[in-house]
Amino acid sequence: AQRVTQPEKLLSVFKGAPVELKCNYSYSGSPELFWYVQYSRQRLQLLLRHISRESIKGFTADLNKGETSFHLKKPFAQEEDSAMYYCALSNTGGFKTIFGAGTRLFVKA
Amino acid sequence: DTGVSQNPRHKITKRGQNVTFRCDPISEHNRLYWYRQTLGQGPEFLTYFQNEAQLEKSRLLSDRFSAERPKGSFSTLEIQRTEQGDSAMYLCASSVGTGPSNQPQHFGDGTRLSIL
Numbered sequence: 730a731q732r733v734t735q736p737e738k739l740l741s742v743f744k745g746a747p748v749e750l751k752c753n754y755s756y757s758g759s760p761e762l763f764w765y766v767q768y769s770r771q772r773l774q775l776l777l778r779h780i781s782r783e784s785i786k787g788f789t790a791d792l793n794k795g796e797t798s799f800h801l802k803k804p805f806a807q808e809e810d811s812a813m814y815y816c817a818l819s820n821t822g823g824f825k826t827i828f829g830a831g832t833r834l835f836v837k838a
Numbered sequence: 839d840t841g842v843s844q845n846p847r848h849k850i851t852k853r854g855q856n857v858t859f860r861c862d863p864i865s866e867h868n869r870l871y872w873y874r875q876t877l878g879q880g881p882e883f884l885t886y887f888q889n890e891a892q893l894e895k896s897r898l899l900s901d902r903f904s905a906e907r908p909k910g911s912f913s914t915l916e917i918q919r920t921e922q923g924d925s926a927m928y929l930c931a932s933s934v935g936t937g938p939s940n941q942p943q944h945f946g947d948g949t950r951l952s953i954l
Binding site: 733738763773774775778815817824825826827828829830831 | 841842869878879881883886888894896929942943944945947
């Protein structure tokens with residue numbers, strides 16, 4: 730079955746500290762992985778996708794097929810990174826998207 | 839372009855009533871998705887349209903739920919004989935693309951449904 734697991738509901742770090750939001754998935758084909766973010770009082774929006782292999786707002790994520798993981802990382806957290814982060818998976822050729830339960834990141838001053 | 843627009847923003851109704859939500863996608867987007875989100879959970883996929891054709895439908899979408907996208911533009915999601923468990927945020931998203939490519943989805947603000 731397709732599943733996305735985000736083991737941490739809440740992650741609290743100090744400003745300037747590294748941050749890693751974990752995402753593990755279960756899928757029997759070649760998935761496409763995404764990270765979506767929702768800032769306070771804003772819409773859910775795309776942060777990055779694995780096929781783009783780019784860094785957005787200092788965040789990166791590498792797809793590890795062996796460990797079936799797609800962890801989101803940033804070397805130095807900023808207060809404006811505080812938000813809800815969702816890992817999502819889409820099946821290639823289909824359009825059903827499975828979201829994880831989300832991790833709330835809180836960056837303390 | 840104001841992005842994906844959903845109406846109403848909030849809907850409060852009594853159990854057993856029918857409700858209908860509307861979603862206006864970004865104008866050039868041919869793909870449209872509906873999700874449901876409950877407290878503490880991520881969005882759960884309900885259904886997907888490519889233009890006017892409804893191509894995928896989740897098992898979550900019971901026969902009380904129906905979605906349409908006439909003419910491939912706006913979409914409506916109707917829930918008949920609402921139940922307490924239908925209380926949730928209903929999100930709409932749209933994207934552009936052809937073939938198997940999964941382009942990023944743009945989300946609306948959602949419609950929050952509360953069943954009394």
